[in-house]
Amino acid sequence: MVSPTSEPLLPVADGCLVLSHRLSEWMSKAPTMEEDIALGNIALDLLGQARGLLQVLGDEDQLAYFRDAQDFRNPLICELPGGDFAFTILRLFFVSCWLAEVWPALAAGTESGEVRGVAEKAVKENAYHLRHAGSWVPRLGDGTEESHRRMTDALDALWPYRGEIASDAWYDRVLPALREASLPEPDRDAWTQRSSADGWHTEHLGYLLADMQSLARAHPGAKW
């Protein structure tokens, strides 16, 4: 369905799509009205970025709604269930730090004008997401006893999923931010989960896709 040359793009497209869905689950439930709007806006940007790449890779609806979990290549960290606000923010921060390396590379080093166009726009949007998540990390980590505990739990839960998105540049962004947030310094060399490159996922992706794909699968080809 997706050609071998598309391999480097698919983890980015699927990562944006799956994380967009996770963020959209916060709609009407975020801690404040402003945060509800912020997470909704970020989800919308990610959805637009995913669509831009999926359109390059083939039929976007086919790819988004009619692939099964084992055909998705999103980093596993994107599919983990919502968790609390600390988990949501720290995950968004980790993924935005990854995309902060991915998008400029695609904007500068891609033959395809379409991919470059998606990436050029995404560079600016991601900078905004990174700023938003990055501004919450120290406020939560270094906030109250409760918020510190929740951020520490989130860090413990997320750290084993960094393998697919981490690079030297990623650690250079993440580690100082964790330090500033008074969070325990995690071990760079600690064990990390395998990637989804061979189609293996956590059990959570299937449920997410069931939710995301049910309408399109019940009414194939439906138009608004």
Next chain:
Amino acid sequence: MVTSTARAWDVLEAVPDPEIPVLSVVDLGIVRDVAESAGGRRVMVTLTPTYSGCPATEVIMRDVRSALESSYDEVEVRTQLSPAWTTDWMRPAAREKLRGFGIAPPEGRHTLPLLDVGAPASCPQCGSREVEEIAAFGSTPCKALWRCTSCREPFDYFKRH
């Protein structure tokens, strides 16, 4: 001299942004190119969307098409993503229209890496320079929510992007 695409541009001047109807698609700076062919019976318009996930984009494409269909036999609307749209492409006159509509226009020129999205120069309601950010994200992807500390009115800021 009237250029051959003047008719199409006139039509586009009257196509509003669905979220910010005081601005036309030309004011927004998203019309990259207009080309006529077949002796003026066919027109092709190239648009560059503002934000990746902006739901207004598809409405705008539809509106542009239907507006042009009254003047041309055949209309093609294409999107071009690269180079990415920036608020630098907005017309200077658009700034005053935004202010009149209660939205503070973007301040400063776009730079990469995007370190900040600027700040409103003044409150679009009372003109005070005493303003503060409420939230970095607003009712549409292009706006942030600010507040005037003089008149206490909240207002939208069209982000520099």
